[in-house]
Amino acid sequence: GQTVTNVNISESDDAPIISRHIYGHFAEHLGRCIYEGFYVGENSTIPNSAGVRLDIIEALKELQIPNLRWPGGCFADTYHWMDGIGDLEKRPTIVNTWWGGVTEDNSFGTHNFLNLCEELGAEPYLSGNVGSGGVQELADWVQYTNFKGKSPMSDLRRENGRDEPWTVKYWGIGNEAWGCGGNMRPEYYADIYKKYVTFMSDADIEGGLYKIASGASNDDYNWTEVLMKNIPKNMLEGVALHHYSVIDWDAKGPDVDFDEQTYFNTMKESWLMEELIVKHTAIMDKYDEKKEVDLIVDEWGGWYEVAEGTNPGFLYQQNTMRDAMIAGMNLNIFNNHADRVKMANLAQTVNVLQAVILTEEEKMILTPTYHVMNMYKVHQDATLIPLSFDSPKYTLKEESLPALTISASKDEGEKTHISFTNIDANKAHTVSLDLNSLNIKNISGTVLSSDSLQDHNTFENPDKIAPKDFKDFKFKKGKLEVNIPPFSVIVLEGYK
Ligand code: AHR
Incomplete structure (x- = not known):
């Protein structure tokens, strides 16, 4: 018979809430994400609706996307x-360098983006231009979006047709300051960070602005250390981290046409997220044992060569069951670190990298990634149920x-949700x-799986991969046994 992995549920009174913001998205002016993707005019x-595709709005509402980061990425520090x-005809152009x-x-700007967020019921997360923009420019953006009273910027906003402020809470202070955001040293960036935030007004937001420092790339632990050491906690709500599941930047x-070794290597990179969170968190703990500063993984996902025949600068790639594995695994990892990872x-959202939506x-x-996000949305703002187990191996x-990642939570309606991702390309595993x-009487389940790892949805066959009912479990006297097929994602719901 097959070996069964025991998963222990830890009783815990102080388990964290899984912030819904872990399920956030990112839309940059890049390739066909904003123009031709979201925005068709x-x-x-x-x-x-006001130039934004209705089908995309509907799909993102269904996902309950909690936040959207914009306008970059590297683009943000040029924007x-x-x-x-203001007047469309008078707007200057910008070269997306x-x-x-x-x-x-420049037809898609601040009003378009913030109105879109309102329509989606998502919090906007604006990335400020620190690399090539001035302190005044960023301070003015805050006043333009947030100030109720009379001021030069709120008057300008009104002139442009918006009376009430949008009240934007989440602000990134530059992006990848170690690279495309200005090639800075962390010591220098920490100083720059303090200077910029000093002039961003907190006054119009309950609890103040939520300011996020441009974070480390992968295992640059020194970056996190220097920021934590040099930026006072009362000026800092979040420190970012970027990690892509990319096997080799040069290859x-x-x-789509990857072999199993390449798949395995992608999974290895994806698994790094766990180690990165643990180690960056350990550094943050040294300076912030009460966990007042959050870790914000504001860029993650799979990154491959662009789809054949597409512009190499546009980062358009197909999305296969491999991407479903990255999504299922990473979201489980984030959930399980919900005490520190808050967003x-x-x-990116549409037509770029590990997109949830593709358009033609x-x-x-x-995409399969969309379906995983949709299955996992039940964890948003639910209380984490900590689990422990020794995962069987994918060799x-x-x-x-480790073949399996699992996370569990209980929502306000007392429903329990358990999400399982098995990255093993060949074997099912039983837990x-x-x-x-x-206190569970009934269980129902949903699964995302397919015949081959390379399977994906296409414009000709859009529903090849879609969630289905899942019944391959036994539930007797409170004991649950689940058989998780190779490269599949399962979410179970337990209720009274
Ligand atoms: O998401 C694509 C790019 O990756 C972003 O613009 C940048 O921040 C990162 O290097």
Whole structure:
């Protein structure tokens, strides 16, 4: 018979809430994410609301996206927000120097983005320009978006058709300051950070602005250490971290036609997220044992060679069952670290990197990653149920990785949700859980799986991969046994 892995449920009175913001998204002016993706313009034949595709709005509402980060990414440190407000005809152009060198007309700007967030019921997360923008420019953006009273910026906002402020809480102080955001040393950036935030007014937001320092790339622990040491806690709500599941920056491998070794290597990179969170958290703990500063993973996801025949600067890639594995694993990791990780932003929402939505003219498809996010949304703002277990191994040649990630939570309606991701390309794994402490009488389940790892949805066959009912479990006298198929994602719901 098959070995059964025991999963222990730890009773805990102080388990954290899984912030809904872990399920956040990221939309940069990059390739076809904003223009042609979200934004087709009011005169488009594609059904839209103020120029934003209705099918995308509907799909993101269904996902209950809690926040959206914009306008970058690297683009953010080249972006001058004042060029994207007011009379369309008078707006200057901007050359997107990081992504394809294309000229944009600035038709999608602050009003478009913040109104879109309102329509989605999502919190906007604005990335301020620190690399090439001034202190006054960022201070003015805060006043423009947040100030109720009379001021130069709120008057300008009103002139442009918006009376009430949007009250933007989440602000990034530059992006990747160690790289495209200005190639700074962490000591220098920490000083710059303090200078910029000093002039950003907290006054109009309950509890003040939520300011996020541009964070480390991967295992640059010194970056986190220097920021934590040099920035006083009363000036800092979050420190960012970026980690992509990329196997080799010089040979990223194909988006669809990958072999099992490449898949395994992607999973290895994806698993690094666990170690990175643990180690960055340990540094943060040294300076902040009460966990007042949050870890914000504001860019994550798979990154491959662009889809054949597409612009290399546009980062358009297909999305297969491999991406579903990255999503399922990372979201479990974030949930289980909900005491420190309070926000994460998948890169990127539409047509870029590990997108949840792909478009082709009037057509739109939802990717396997979308379905995982949708299955996992039940964890948003639920209380974590800490678990412990020794994962069976996924072995290829001489190497192995833990095959399973699992996370569980209880929501306000007393429903329990358990999400399982099995990255093993070949083997099913069976787990058993004693749910007697959780007061559960019934269980239902959903699974995302497919015949091959390379499977994906296409514009011709948009529903090849979609969640289905899952019944391959036994539940008797409070004991649950679940059989998790190879490369699959399962979410179970337990209720009275
Ligand atoms: O998401 C694509 C790019 O990756 C972002 O612009 C940048 O922040 C990161 O390097």
